[in-house]
Amino acid sequence: MNKQQRPPQAIRPQGPRLMDLKVESRLKNIKHKIIVMSGKGGVGKSFFASNLSMAIASLNKSVGLLDVDFHGPSAPRMLGISGTRLFGTENGIEPAIGPFGIKVVSIDFIVPDDSSPIVWRGAIKHNAIRQFLADVNWGELDYLVIDMPPGTGDEPLSIVQLINKIDGALIITIPSNVSASIVKRSIRFAKEMSIPVIGLVENMSYFHCPDSGKSYFIFGKDSTEKLAKEMGVDLVGKIPLDPRIAESNDIGEPFFFKYPDTEASRSFTKIAEKVVNFIEKEKS
């Protein structure tokens, strides 16, 4: 076949197409992929994603955590592996290893300095995400937990489009109507992208005062139940406020690992069991 006979469209798409085949080939040994979303930031999405990863791993599953929250990649800190630098072998980029043997890749590992601003235009972000998916040597995994950027904008959209098949979405919220109205958008987003919604998780549910013995609903009460019913999704679990959570996250110690015998950790185990049941029932 000479040059002129070759159809031009066979050449053009090679660059990006080659990449997408690489993404496909990299992700094919991962049995289940779930995304952790929030309508907005600051509801504890990264705390939830990292502690859920540990809780699933503690059920004897092999787990990976992909942190693509460009607005503040904090999952590594919450797993006690902040500051890790990734290295490459001939098989690709090797993920960091966290508690319970979790394989972790985070945007935090490639941002040089903690305080450098991430003013990255859309296309650069998209390429960074693509590279994470195409070049990381995840190996065989039962679960890949993806800590998404907050919201339902360009970045979550890009990620969902790149990964192609996602097995379930968890949506993190806090008990307040203001948050609830925003969370509805995430549910719609998942449905429009044909991602099964595993359910809602209510973080910061209440503060159990150790001195008065009472529970205080600092961010409100009952609204997540109402929201779940209204949207026809499950309320998978509630995680209470606990000063030890902030403390662990701050000093960079994994909460679920350090404080297994707390109300919050017991709640994580229950949620992990529900997630596994949902996903593996769905597939069988």
Added chain:
Amino acid sequence: MNKQQRPPQAIRPQGPRLMDLKVESRLKNIKHKIIVMSGKGGVGKSFFASNLSMAIASLNKSVGLLDVDFHGPSAPRMLGISGTRLFGTENGIEPAIGPFGIKVVSIDFIVPDDSSPIVWRGAIKHNAIRQFLADVNWGELDYLVIDMPPGTGDEPLSIVQLINKIDGALIITIPSNVSASIVKRSIRFAKEMSIPVIGLVENMSYFHCPDSGKSYFIFGKDSTEKLAKEMGVDLVGKIPLDPRIAESNDIGEPFFFKYPDTEASRSFTKIAEKVVNFIEKEKS
């Protein structure tokens, strides 16, 4: 002058350039423009921006609030004017009127349904922001408070570029190191954009238990002080946790207006005074 003699570059930029002149002309009767930023969402940025607007207005200043937080435009709810629809006259779009006579424009007013997903690509968002600035009839204002989208990505960048001259930035954080490391990016962002940093505000500082009488530092302690020192910026104020804040925001009643005699509202007044001092000292 015939067609061929006219330089082509005189024609091309008319579309966008005309718009920018409109933005300039619309904003020229606004004395001071300040942005409310957060490194990430969910730290109470919109709560802060709306209550700060009321607090500044209560100092006998004319105030506008521009809510361009695409990830969850919740300021109107916190001012008790959610569900307002904007109307246009021959002078442009008229802002809604909130407590203390605040003029309010929010992305919430043009999104049709509370639960519709805002999967807007960058260019559409940019145009929406431009229209807000070019077509809203703000009139004369002492202060325009701008409730920014969280983070330091494309959207804050677009907004800052469009508004051109911003007189000060407030950065909202919560007392946790995880949050602090992200806040540093906002400080750098403001400095790179030549916006004077008024300072940090610590939201959700502590919970004063009404039964035990003790204060609980649920999200951590002292880290904002350290951060402010380290970054060479002021800690402008602290706002405590209070179940009445969530309650007011949820039912759509303006907290500062409804509960003036609380620790949190007194803190807002002090912060408003500091902001006014900073800005008006700067200008004189």
